[in-house]
Amino acid sequence: MEEEFAKFLEDYANYLKNNKQPLIDIPLSPDDLLAEASRIRAKSRVKLKDRRIIIQLTNGEEKHWAHIEGEIIMTFDKLYRPLKVEIEIKDVMDSEKVLKNLKSEKISDIEFVTDNEFIEIYLANGEAEHWAHFEGEIVMTLNDSYTPLRLEIEIKDVMDSEKVLKNAGLIPSS
Numbered sequence: 660m661e662e663e664f665a666k667f668l669e670d671y672a673n674y675l676k677n678n679k680q681p682l683i684d685i686p687l688s689p690d691d692l693l694a695e696a697s698r699i700r701a702k703s704r705v706k707l708k709d710r711r712i713i714i715q716l717t718n719g720e721e722k723h724w725a726h727i728e729g730e731i732i733m734t735f736d737k738l739y740r741p742l743k744v745e746i747e748i749k750d751v752m753d754s755e756k757v758l759k760n761l762k763s764e765k766i767s768d769i770e771f772v773t774d775n776e777f778i779e780i781y782l783a784n785g786e787a788e789h790w791a792h793f794e795g796e797i798v799m800t801l802n803d804s805y806t807p808l809r810l811e812i813e814i815k816d817v818m819d820s821e822k823v824l825k826n827a828g829l830i831p832s833s
Contacts, residue, residue: 721800729746761778
């Protein structure tokens, strides 16, 4: 449902850019509509499943994986939609061979930036209103070209971020 709504907003923004005659009375410019669509799409990519945070970057055949431990900072907009994920790598857990092949790249509409110590994933543009800082184990799957496909984060310590993670739907409410 979220993906379809994001697509509608993108289509309407493009319609406005080409025709400039609004069909519905909403006070958002085409650029605002596109930004809103990106935040909706980001929310659809980040889900709670089996007590793990799943971040779906793109689709593809999984050929490689990396298992790391790290500190994670996630930022959210005022509606708790994810904007950015920063991972400070603390332990590569025998994943050096895979991690050395990672490169910064654009994956679909997501910016993936990496160096030896950090991974940053820019899911959507927007003003950060909330943030969560926690520790976790991360399993990242990659395709044969070492493009990251998906991250699974098992939270080990919520570090006073429980309220934000609950409001974002990324840890169980009870």
